[in-house]
Amino acid sequence: MSRLHAFHGGIHPPEHKAESNGARIVQVPLPPQLVVALNQHIGHGAKPVVAAGDRVAKGQMIGRAEGRVSAAVHAPTSGRVLAVEPRVVAHPSGLAELCVVIEPDGEERWIERQRFDWRNADGPAVLDHLRDLGVVGLGGAVFPSHLKLAGARTLDTLVINGAECEPYITCDDRLMRERADEIGAGIAIVRQLMNARQVKVGIEDNKPEAIEAMRLACGGQDIEVVVVPTLYPSGGAKQLTRLLTGREVPAGVRATDLGVQCFNVGTVQALYRALEHGEPLLSRIVTLTGAVARPGNVEALLGTPLSHLMAFAGVAADVTGHVYGGPMMGFVLPSLEAGLTKSGNCIIARNAELFPPAPPEMPCIRCGTCAEACPAELQPMDLYWFARARQFGRAQERHLFDCIECGACAYVCPSNIRLVDYFRYAKSEIWAAEKSRDAATLARRRHEARQARQERDKRERAERLAARTTPRPAPPPLPEQVTPQEAPAAPAAPTDDDKQARIAAAMARAAARRAGQAGKGEGGDGA
Amino acid sequence: MRTSPFLVQPTPLQIVMLKVAGALLPGIALYAWTFGIGVLVQIALASVTALAVEAGCLKLRGRPLQPFLSDGSALVTAWLLALAVPPLAPWWMVVLATAVAIGLAKHLYGGLGQNTFNPAMVGFAVLIVSFPAQMSRWAAPLGLGMAELGGLAQLGWIFTGQLPAGLAFDAIASATPLDTVRTALGQGQPLAQILAAPIFGDVGGTGSEWIVLGWLVGGVFLWQQKLIPWQLPVGYLGALALTASAFHLADPAHYAGPGFHLATGAAMLGAFFIVTDPVTAPTTPWGRLLYAALAGVLTYLIRVFGSYPDGVAFAVLIMNIATPLIDQLTQPAVFGRKRGKAA
Ligand code: SF4
Ligand code: SF4
Numbered sequence: 126m127s128r129l130h131a132f133h134g135g136i137h138p139p140e141h142k143a144e145s146n147g148a149r150i151v152q153v154p155l156p157p158q159l160v161v162a163l164n165q166h167i168g169h170g171a172k173p174v175v176a177a178g179d180r181v182a183k184g185q186m187i188g189r190a191e192g193r194v195s196a197a198v199h200a201p202t203s204g205r206v207l208a209v210e211p212r213v214v215a216h217p218s219g220l221a222e223l224c225v226v227i228e229p230d231g232e233e234r235w236i237e238r239q240r241f242d243w244r245n246a247d248g249p250a251v252l253d254h255l256r257d258l259g260v261v262g263l264g265g266a267v268f269p270s271h272l273k274l275a276g277a278r279t280l281d282t283l284v285i286n287g288a289e290c291e292p293y294i295t296c297d298d299r300l301m302r303e304r305a306d307e308i309g310a311g312i313a314i315v316r317q318l319m320n321a322r323q324v325k326v327g328i329e330d331n332k333p334e335a336i337e338a339m340r341l342a343c344g345g346q347d348i349e350v351v352v353v354p355t356l357y358p359s360g361g362a363k364q365l366t367r368l369l370t371g372r373e374v375p376a377g378v379r380a381t382d383l384g385v386q387c388f389n390v391g392t393v394q395a396l397y398r399a400l401e402h403g404e405p406l407l408s409r410i411v412t413l414t415g416a417v418a419r420p421g422n423v424e425a426l427l428g429t430p431l432s433h434l435m436a437f438a439g440v441a442a443d444v445t446g447h448v449y450g451g452p453m454m455g456f457v458l459p460s461l462e463a464g465l466t467k468s469g470n471c472i473i474a475r476n477a478e479l480f481p482p483a484p485p486e487m488p489c490i491r492c493g494t495c496a497e498a499c500p501a502e503l504q505p506m507d508l509y510w511f512a513r514a515r516q517f518g519r520a521q522e523r524h525l526f527d528c529i530e531c532g533a534c535a536y537v538c539p540s541n542i543r544l545v546d547y548f549r550y551a552k553s554e555i556w557a558a559e560k561s562r563d564a565a566t567l568a569r570r571r572h573e574a575r576q577a578r579q580e581r582d583k584r585e586r587a588e589r590l591a592a593r594t595t596p597r598p599a600p601p602p603l604p605e606q607v608t609p610q611e612a613p614a615a616p617a618a619p620t621d622d623d624k625q626a627r628i629a630a631a632m633a634r635a636a637a638r639r640a641g642q643a644g645k646g647e648g649g650d651g652a
Numbered sequence: 653m654r655t656s657p658f659l660v661q662p663t664p665l666q667i668v669m670l671k672v673a674g675a676l677l678p679g680i681a682l683y684a685w686t687f688g689i690g691v692l693v694q695i696a697l698a699s700v701t702a703l704a705v706e707a708g709c710l711k712l713r714g715r716p717l718q719p720f721l722s723d724g725s726a727l728v729t730a731w732l733l734a735l736a737v738p739p740l741a742p743w744w745m746v747v748l749a750t751a752v753a754i755g756l757a758k759h760l761y762g763g764l765g766q767n768t769f770n771p772a773m774v775g776f777a778v779l780i781v782s783f784p785a786q787m788s789r790w791a792a793p794l795g796l797g798m799a800e801l802g803g804l805a806q807l808g809w810i811f812t813g814q815l816p817a818g819l820a821f822d823a824i825a826s827a828t829p830l831d832t833v834r835t836a837l838g839q840g841q842p843l844a845q846i847l848a849a850p851i852f853g854d855v856g857g858t859g860s861e862w863i864v865l866g867w868l869v870g871g872v873f874l875w876q877q878k879l880i881p882w883q884l885p886v887g888y889l890g891a892l893a894l895t896a897s898a899f900h901l902a903d904p905a906h907y908a909g910p911g912f913h914l915a916t917g918a919a920m921l922g923a924f925f926i927v928t929d930p931v932t933a934p935t936t937p938w939g940r941l942l943y944a945a946l947a948g949v950l951t952y953l954i955r956v957f958g959s960y961p962d963g964v965a966f967a968v969l970i971m972n973i974a975t976p977l978i979d980q981l982t983q984p985a986v987f988g989r990k991r992g993k994a995a
Contacts, residue, residue, distance in 0.1 A: 133987070138659050217655075292659065363987065375988030452658040475658070483653045485719050487665050488765035492930040493881065501987045506935060507979075524986045532657030539665050540765075546655055 127325065127351060130371035132364045134498045135356040136533045138292050138453070140331060141479075145412050145420040146295035150303055152424050153437050159201055159227045159428030160464030161187065162214045166261040167268045168194025173225060179206045182236035184405050187225045190256050196269040197259040199405040200227055201426035203234035215431065215449050215466050219459030227428065238403040243314070248275075251318060251400070258405040259467075260396055264297075264360070264389030265450060267468040270396060273386060274318050281384035282370045283321035285312055285393060287328040287335060288353060288360030291451030294471040296410040297390050299422045301328070301335035305342035308390050311397030312348060315388060319381075324348040325369045326390075329355045357453060358531045362387040364500050376527040391470075406467060413438035415448075415473035428464035431472060435461060440474050448473040452480070453532040487540035495534035495544060501527045505534035505544050512551035517558070520551050528552075668879060669724025675874045676731055676925065679866030683735070686863060690739030690806045694746050695731055701750040702730035709759035725764055729753055732772040732925060736918060736965070737779065738790045740801075743810050745786060749775035769972045770932045773965040780960055788961045790828045829860065830917045831961050833908060843905055847912075864920040871924025883940035884933060885923040891948030892919060899956070913952065922951070922964035932972045939975075939982035947971045 164170030171188025175181060181200035188198035204227045211221035243251050252271035260270045264286055285308075289297040301308060316324050326343065328336050330352045340350045353359050353368050366385050367373050374380045380387060388396075391410065398404040407426060411434065414420040418439030425434055435447065448455045451471055458472075473479075495505035503524060511520035528548050535544040683691045706726040710717050730750050737746050753775030761767040780787045801809065805816050827835065829852055836846040846852075853861045874880045893910035900909040913919060918926070927933065927944050934943045947967045954963030 136661070138661070367987075373988035373990070378988070448656075448658055450656075452656070454656050455658070456656060457654055480653065480658050483660065484664060487719060487723060488763065490665070490725075490765045490930050491933075491935050492668075492879075493935040494878075496935060502984060503986055504935060504983070523983070524989070527986050527988070530656075532659075535657050536659055537661050537663070539663050539668050541660055541664065543653075543655070545657065549655070 127349060127369070128371075129351070129353060129368055132359075132367045132500050133502045134500045134533060135358065135364075136498050136536050137355070138357060138536060140355070141293045141414070142295050142298070142331065145293070145414040145422060146298050146332075148421045150299050150410055150422045150424050153426075153429060153434060155202065155229050155231060155426070156429050156433040157228070158207070158430065159204075159229065159426060160212050160430060160462070161198060161201065161225045161227060161428035162212075162464060162466055163188040163198055163223045163225065164214075165198060165259075165267060165427070165466040165468065166196045167266065168192065168196075170223065171195060171198045171259075173209045173223065175200075175206050175209065175225060177206055177208050180204070181206060181227060182234050184236040184238065184407060186257065186405070187227075190269075194269060194272060195256070196261050196271075197257045197405070198225070198427075199259055199407055200225075201407040201428050202227070202229045203232050204229040213460045213463050215458060215463040215469060217456040217459070224428075224464065241400065241403055243318075243400045248318075255396065255399055258399040258403075260392070260399050260406050261467050262389055263391035263395060263409060263467060263470070264362075265454070265468055265470055266362075267466075270388075270392055273381070273388070274315070276379070276381055278320065279384075280319040280321040280381065280386055281323070282366075282372075283312070283316055283319060283324045284362075284366050284369055284385060284387040285324065285326040285348075285390060286360055286362065286365050286387055287326055287332075287339065287390040288365050289332070290329055290355070290357045290360035291453050291471075292357070293414050293473050294412050294451050295414075296412045296422050296470050298332045298335050300391055300394065300410055301332070302338050304394055305335075305338040307394045307397050308339065309342035309346065309348070310401065311393035311395075312343070313346060314396060314400055315393055319386060321386075326350045327353050327359070327365045327369050329353055329359060331355045357533065358500055358529070361500065361529055361531060363529070376524070409465070409467060409469065411465060411469050412471040413474075414471065415479055416441040416444050416476040417474050425465050427467060430461065431458065431463055431465060431469075432461035434465065434472060435474065438474075441476060443476045443478075444474045445477060445480075446475045448475060453536070454530060483543070484541045486542050489538075489540055489542060492539060494537045494539060498533040498537045500531060500533060501529055503528055505548075508551070509542060509544050509547050512547040515554075517551055517555050521555060525551055525555075665723045665725070669728050671877055671879055672728050672874065672925070673724065673731060675870030676735070676867075678869045679863050679921070680731075680735070682863045682866040683739070686860065687739045688801060688806050689803045690810060691734065693743075693807060693810050694734040694737055694739060694741070697743055698730035698734035698746050698750045699727055701747045702726040702754050705751050705754040706759075709755055709763075713759065713763065715763070720764065723764065726754055726758075729758070729772045729775075732921075733775050735921060736772065736776045738787065740789070740806065740809060741786055742813060745779055745783065749779045751775075752778050765931055767931055768975075770926060770929045770968050772929075773926065773968050773972075776965045777969060780965070784960075788827060788831055790831075828917065828961055829912075830955060833912075834956070837906060843908060847908070861915045864915050867920040867924055871920070874924060874928070880924065880928040881937070881940055883937055884928045884944045887941040887944030888923045888927045888948040888951075889914060889919070891945035892923075892952055893948075895949050895952040899952075907956065913955070917955065917962040918964040919951065922968065926964060926968055932968075932975060934975050934978045934982065936979055936982040936984055938984070939978040942982065943971055943975065943978050946974070 163173060169192035172191040174189050175187045181187060181204060183200060183203045185200045186197050187200050190197045207226040207228050209225050212224040213219060214222045241254050252275055255271040256269060261267045262270060287297055287301050312324055326339055326348060328339065328350065336350060336352055343350055351369055358364050359368060363374050366387050370385055372383055372385050374383055395406050408424050410422055410424050412422050413434055447458045447461060449458045449469060449472060450456065452473060489506050489509060491506055499505055507523055508520050508525055525548060530545050532545050538544060703721065703726060707717055707721060710720055733749050733753055734746055753771035757769050757771035757774035758767050808814055832851060833846055871885055875882055892913055896910040896913040899907035927947055934940050950967035950970055951963040954960060954966050
């Protein structure tokens with residue numbers, strides 16, 4: 126039994142797991158329509174490769190990975206593409222994003238699955254394969270898995286995350302109880318791909334059955350199943366890594382570079398299905414709980430309308446809304462018409478009894494309770510103060526971006542201050558400022574380019590003048606001629622592309638940062 | 653709630669403040685037992701004043717009354733002030749001090765959570781600077797064979813300044829143990845002889861040493877409830893005791909030992925209820941330790957070398973000024989950025 130390295134802070138909210146963790150995972154019947162979002166992961170959305178009217182087979186790629194941080198999306202079942210159009214997606218903004226709407230034909234006709242011999246393939250081919258099968262982190266952060274596997278020649282410790290620390294959520298619990306062998310096989314694969322010296326599986330002590338199942342499954346494999354105390358957010362990648370290895374991965378640093386990497390149990394199982402069976406990621410297990418008649422875990426096809434899922438669970442009459450994800454880090458669904466995404470580990474039906482309205486916010490009394498609870502070891506009350514005073518620079522100096530938005534601080538605050546709201550606000554303001562700073566840099570560059578061009582023109586005119594005054598025949602005067610190297614200095618189209626690229630880059634950086642510090646956070650890319 | 657987290661721990665401010673007030677009860681009970689009901693009268697006066705002034709200020713500032721009046725913070729300020737004035741002080745003193753504490757020290761700075769200085773200590777400082785004579789005349793502990801005032805007579809004295817016929821105030825009042833020691837030392841008496849007087853008990857003042865125990869019990873309760881961080885009381889009492897020990901060892905005939913300093917005056921009350929005021933103390937672990945320790949040393953110096961009856965209030969007020977600086981200098985390293993491993 127290895128030593129635990131407790132992390133700072135943490136909280137004990139009521140667990141509410143017993144409601145949903147008792148029954149086996151059940152399959153949800155096929156819905157009449159699937160709304161499959163093309164951006165279901167951190168990074169660039171997939172590019173659609175089907176059109177309305179196409180017939181698709183189960184497992185057929187419908188969206189191709191686009192850009193470096195991306196993953197493919199597939200038809201969860203066979204049927205007909207009704208539309209490729211913006212639809213409301215499971216995102217707090219409630220904005221419409223490009224989705225592929227599929228009408229299932231009920232035949233479950235598979236695409237021909239390619240056997241992929243990952244054991245004899247070279248590294249990049251394996252990673253491309255995983256990207257093309259759409260495997261992303263299923264713990265909630267949905268960071269493309271192939272990127273986390275990349276770049277490791279050897280790893281000291283591979284951490285497998287079965288902590289599932291957020292209240293209400295039990296999908297990993299059930300998965301470990303029922304499919305521990307597949308998780309075990311997946312762990313063996315990841316271990317080999319990353320050349321990991323040791324493997325530790327962290328599970329909170331409130332899941333004895335899962336611990337037992339995982340111990341059985343990992344028996345002969347030299348994998349240590351470590352029981353960690355129930356303390357939110359022990360399932361945050363950084364917190365679990367610290368718990369099990371003592372190593373702290375700072376914000377913006379790739380965990381792999383520090384010799385550790387963390388995968389969720391669901392992700393590892395999906396990796397196994399992808400590499401051993403050539404199956405793309407088509408479904409996931411999702412906990413349906415809260416004010417519902419039949420709380421439990423279901424396996425549902427991606428794109429299943431959330432209304433279909435909630436009808437299956439039986440929503441109570443007094444429900445006032447739905448939370449996607451856990452009660453600490455999830456968000457309120459703008460609409461149940463969105464389809465299930467790869468990040469959807471839990472849907473909670475809210476009512477006033479389970480989620481009483483927020484008490485009024487009182488002033489901060491600097492009691493420091495929030496700092497004691499903060500797993501990132503920040504001083505939330507100071508960040509709150511800076512955010513309120515719009516002193517974003519100071520907030521950044523005090524490592525605002527190391528905040529994983531776990532909500533522990535807001536949970537304990539006796540003044541009921543919605544601290545995380547202030548942090549999200551400050552972060553978005555800083556991102557916006559960065560974007561406009563990038564735009565300003567761009568404008569300055571353009572200005573400089575134009576000046577350089579004018580100087581050059583003047584110089585050339587002067588040279589031509591000088592040449593004409595000499596007795597020798599002058600070189601052909603070509604005032605409009607521009608040498609190829611100088612072409613980029615010309616304004617117009619290329620620069621606009623450049624601007625687009627820069628903005629895209631800024632947004633990708635922001636996304637990567639978000640990825641880096643998202644609680645279930647996957648390594649980010651160190652940008 | 654539209655955004656996460658959707659759960660909040662049900663420990664609202666009222667509960668925190670209620671627990672603080674509750675933690676004062678053992679000490680208050682012992683206080684009334686030792687000195688009579690005067691202290692209860694002072695508490696009642698201060699409470700009513702605090703609520704009235706709080707309501708008035710909220711109204712003037714256009715703030716909602718209900719959440720702020722019921723948060724309990726004004727009451728805690730009032731109680732601390734009432735405990736700091738002599739139990740037989742005339743009624744208007746505690747009323748004035750409370751009005752200053754709530755009106756000036758709290759609301760003029762922007763209300764709950766915004767004040768730089770500990771409001772109760774500001775109120776106390778105003779009294780001690782303006783009315784030094786009244787502030788140093790403490791009631792004599794009951795049961796010392798001196799003339800005693802009954803409950804009604806105490807009431808009468810506080811409100812009307814009238815004593816029962818044939819009784820002079822000097823007969824029922826005495827200097828505090830701290831004052832007594834300083835005055836007597838000033839007159840050249842040896843410490844051992846001074847401490848043999850009946851108003852001194854085993855470690856501190858007769859009777860009042862039991863009150864000190866009451867504050868300690870309440871303080872430990874607050875710590876156990878995770879409402880005060882250990883760094884503040886431990887840093888404060890530790891530094892006070894260490895400083896006292898150093899002086900005592902150097903010159904035992906002139907400087908009382910650490911036990912005496914811990915058990916007299918407002919040291920214990922201050923350590924658990926005043927130094928621990930979250931609004932005006934630093935928030936970082938090391939900052940709290942440093943702040944409290946410096947306040948402890950200052951308390952000793954003001955007590956022994958200053959001319960005021962006690963040093964707690966001024967020590968705390970002086971340290972309040974340093975709080976932002978201390979916070980800035982003692983920022984703890986954040987996750988993943990320790991020991992130069994920063995990215
Ligand atoms: S817990 Fe709330 S009241 Fe206490 S310091 Fe933090 S933000 Fe302020
Ligand atoms: S939300 Fe951010 S500041 Fe608050 S406890 Fe979590 S990491 Fe710390």
